[in-house]
Amino acid sequence: MTNQKFLVCIGQRVRELRIKRKITQNELAIRCNFEKASMSRIEAGKSNITVLTLRKISKALDVEIVEFFRNHKLVSILNK
Amino acid sequence: MTNQKFLVCIGQRVRELRIKRKITQNELAIRCNFEKASMSRIEAGKSNITVLTLRKISKALDVEIVEFFRNHKLVSILNK
DNA sequence: AGAAGTGTTGTTTTATATGACAATTTTCAG
DNA sequence: CTGAAAATTGTCATATAAAACAACACTTCT
Numbered sequence: 001m002t003n004q005k006f007l008v009c010i011g012q013r014v015r016e017l018r019i020k021r022k023i024t025q026n027e028l029a030i031r032c033n034f035e036k037a038s039m040s041r042i043e044a045g046k047s048n049i050t051v052l053t054l055r056k057i058s059k060a061l062d063v064e065i066v067e068f069f070r071n072h073k074l075v076s077i078l079n080k
Numbered sequence: 081m082t083n084q085k086f087l088v089c090i091g092q093r094v095r096e097l098r099i100k101r102k103i104t105q106n107e108l109a110i111r112c113n114f115e116k117a118s119m120s121r122i123e124a125g126k127s128n129i130t131v132l133t134l135r136k137i138s139k140a141l142d143v144e145i146v147e148f149f150r151n152h153k154l155v156s157i158l159n160k
Numbered sequence: 161a162g163a164a165g166t167g168t169t170g171t172t173t174t175a176t177a178t179g180a181c182a183a184t185t186t187t188c189a190g
Numbered sequence: 191c192t193g194a195a196a197a198t199t200g201t202c203a204t205a206t207a208a209a210a211c212a213a214c215a216c217t218t219c220t
Contacts, residue, residue: 003132003135006131006132006135007131010131024195025197025198026196026197034179035178035180036196036197036198037180037181037197037199037200038177038179040197040198040199041177041178043197044197044198047178048131048176048177048207049130049177049178050130050131051086051090051128051129051130051131052083052086052128053177053178054131055083055086064149065149066146069145104165104166104167105166106167114208114209115208115211116166116167117167117168117169117170117209117211117212118208118209120166120167120169121168123167124168127208128206128207129208130176130207130208133207
């Protein structure tokens with residue numbers, strides 16, 4: 001997997017978890033104390049975020065950080 | 081846990097995994113294509129690394145990225 | 161003591177993430 | 191379809207991660 005796809009994968013996971021909690025990018029961004037524009041870029045995999053940013057998001061979503069490194073789509077297929 | 085301690089935690093984990101593989105900071109840095117000085121700072125928790133850097137290290141150590149987010153010392157105590 | 165190996169710290173440069181704000185596009189309910 | 195909300199994209203300034211190199215500290219040898 002390319003680095004590019006890897007970042008996209010993490011972004012997708014953030015999005016999945018955010019939507020599951022029924023909040024907007026803006027709401028999540030506010031909880032993380034950064035701009036909604038940044039959140040958009042993160043979910044799109046356009047940003048190589050640091051572990052502290054990852055931590056902020058994990059707290060805001062109330063999930064473990066390792067959740068971001070699971071390919072949830074794949075997992076859901078395997079669990080069928 | 082403070083952000084500072086969080087970074088130290090990750091750094092310790094990198095160090096544990098590196099030592100388990102019996103390689104030096106320099107050797108690991110070479111495999112990651114960066115300076116041994118950077119590796120020293122990462123293990124000391126003085127660097128807020130990006131997910132792509134984390135990925136480089138995980139490949140160089142041949143471990144899953146999630147390994148870095150486990151507090152191995154705690155786990156080893158709980159597993160007794 | 162001297163040499164080699166390992167790890168730490170300092171500095172500079174470059175690249176890029178983030179903050180802030182604006183403008184535009186997309187999505188979706190009414 | 192229309193309008194409002196949500197998301198995306200763009201730009202600029204600032205902060206900081208990463209790369210590169212040097213210097214230093216420390217240990218362990220002979």
